[in-house]
Amino acid sequence: MLSIVVPCYNEEESLPFFVEEMEKIATKINHSIEYIFVNDGSKDQTLKVLRELHQAMPEKVRYLSFSKNFGKEAGLYAGLQAARGDLVTVMDADLQDPPELLPQMITMIEQKEIDCVGTRRTTREGEPPIRSFFAKMFYKLVNKFGDTEMVDGARDFRLMTRQMVDAILELTEYNRFSKGIFSWVGFETEYLEYENRERVAGETSWSFWSLFKYSIDGIVNFSDVPLTLASFVGAFSCLGSGFALIFIVLRTLIFDDPTDGWPSLVAIILFVSGLQLLCLGIIGKYIGKIFLETKKRPIYIVKETEETQQNKKVTYK
Template identity: 45%
Template sequence: MNKISVVVPCFNEEEVLSMFYKKTSEVLNEIEDITYELLFVDDGSKDHTKDILRALSLKDDHCEFISFSRNFGKEAAMFAGLKKSSGDYVVIMDADLQHPPILLKEMYKAVSQEGYDCCAGKRVDRTGEGKMRNFLSHTFYKVMQKMCKMDMSDGCGDFRMMSRQMVDAILELKEYNRYMKGLFSFVGFDTKWIEFHNVQRVAGESKWNFSKLFAYALEGMFSFSTAPIVWIGNIGTAIMISSIIMAIFGLLVHVTSMFHLVCLILFLSGLQMLFVAILGQYTTKDYMESKQRPIYIVKETSRNLS
């Protein structure tokens, strides 16, 4: 009998956990000849998330939880869940029910009967989201697709069911700076995509504001692409050639405008600072990797209650 592990990262999700548990359990109980576990990872929540998870773990033997000592981020929570999971197949789902539990049946069929290593949900629209956020997300994934040469197209998120072999491959990648969408693509394996329409949160508010989304986008860019370094070289070469042309032009027409000189100095100074910042991002990431700090720290688990 196959076992399905459902990994659920949670950060201040007290309003949705009961609904998620009910709907997901109902779907899993309808799948024949399987057993399952619901593995919740409390990412340092400040509300009553951990209290609800304690209650669920005492009420239902299928439910387990891990609670971090502080907020380490969703990437760390997903890694912890994958590491803790014991199923033949492992699913990653959001607690807000934006990942429809009903798709678990089709996902399980794809990985257990159709020969796929992974079956993932692909959101085909962003109904209910703001136009600006929609535009920025679409643009980011287009840029990432070209920069990284990997399958990270818009709508391809964390919602997926994976074979144990694929999960073990991901767990081999123990880097501190984690960008799971990139890691899923990096390890490869045959993936079937299931399209679904965007679903609004059943309760509560999204924890992803523009600043967090922007930081997450930079994390993906600097973790899986060296394109910014190439851009620096190309722009530097263009500026050098332009400066030579300007110098020759100045000698020919005797231009001595102080204003133009100040503008040029400010432009080049700003450009240098930008380049230093980009190089600093790569250096900082290498610095953090060299420290070999733990990706997360566990404070409490459901086993402490037994």
């Protein structure tokens, strides 16, 4: 069986197009297919569309609906937990992930005996230039600072064996960054390249600010280099201040030339204070991650599935 995990947030317009395209591809795949849609607290009619899809294809379509928006990472984790297939793929509902690549991906896994076939975009056409620039900078920074290599342009769209999916599910951390987790668990992976595609319908829920915060989480979750840099900044500032103090004292003793530059003194104080706040912010980010992990809160809460629709049973994971 092939399990197709699809996180959804306000995708009522895209879902019919997605299923239509996937059903065309299904005829070219020698596997039975199950769809696992995860409704991540959508504010539109996504849940209604999922109910209708399940009624139309009860043997194929399964869904989970969260009690609120827990984020795409929670949606991915929930979908992977629910997947029953020997092969599992993660896709977006907006058709930016080309479904026609799936037959080739399955062939690669079966013939080359690899564990995962990922996809990566070779172009970023259609994206704002500022977003493309920061995306490239993110991959450069995370690969330079972290021990886990992440492929520039890699998408969440990938086909994985059951063994790799089980390994991913072993990582139950609350602060999740799937691109890093996919890479961290290892397993032999090859990538297929394709050109960027526009959404088939609807609007993206990812703003520049949300992507920026997501990238910060990716760096913090897989690298402690920011903490090391904060330590170096503090040490450099301390040494610099010490040398400056010695210089001022010696100059006063030798040349009787006291320093009376009040504006420069204020500027130095503000500069050093800014460095301290920056370092405290970096440390605070890591402490915040620890704080959330120690709470042991569930990664997501399921309000409804195709099986519990009648009694509205609430489950926790």
